[in-house]
Amino acid sequence: AQKITQTQPGMFVQEKEAVTLDCTYDTSDPSYGLFWYKQPSSGEMIFLIYQGSYDQQNATEGRYSLNFQKARKSANLVISASQLGDSAMYFCAMSRLYSGAGSYQLTFGKGTKLSVIP
């Protein structure tokens, strides 16, 4: 069974500093996808970044980068130059194919609450 672990319930970072949010995963599937989502206090889930299990390079999207270490089964999110608007819950998720249903399913971690301090 797939499992996502986010060990940091809450994190604080000074504005303009970089921060790393940890995510480890467990799967026996050779093909999987790793995602990070941001959930502000308003509730919507915003897709940030994706990393495929076969991708050789770490994914980057603007100020977001994913530090993918396949052997360690970790997929940490790095946010550079933190802004006050980055304060939110952050969820790591992993996808796998449910072959019987023909659908890719996501398993989510429990999230990390990031607070950016002015």
Add this chain to the structure above:
Amino acid sequence: SQTIHQWPATLVQPVGSPLSLECTVEGTSNPNLYWYRQAAGRGLQLLFYSVGIGQISSEVPQNLSASRPQDRQFILSSKKLLLSDSGFYLCAWSMQDTGHQPQHFGDGTRLSIL
């Protein structure tokens, strides 16, 4: 571009009353559709998913049901709400049969049962 609409944004219902939450997707065809529930301070729990009209799969046994009467419409229902049905409900869509793709979420419905 694709958009997903979910309503209502907030709902307060008495125990034992029925429920209907609606979700529609625009700008894409034949999407996979999902209903999730998020308890306060917790991660997301997948409730239902659908790969096509009339095709519904349930992940957990519960007091809820889902239907997909049209290609881009997904409805979450209950005949009699329980206190434990309170939570934040999110609808999501993804491209079908295109590998590992992100799911895109609606703004959610906050459901309070009294």
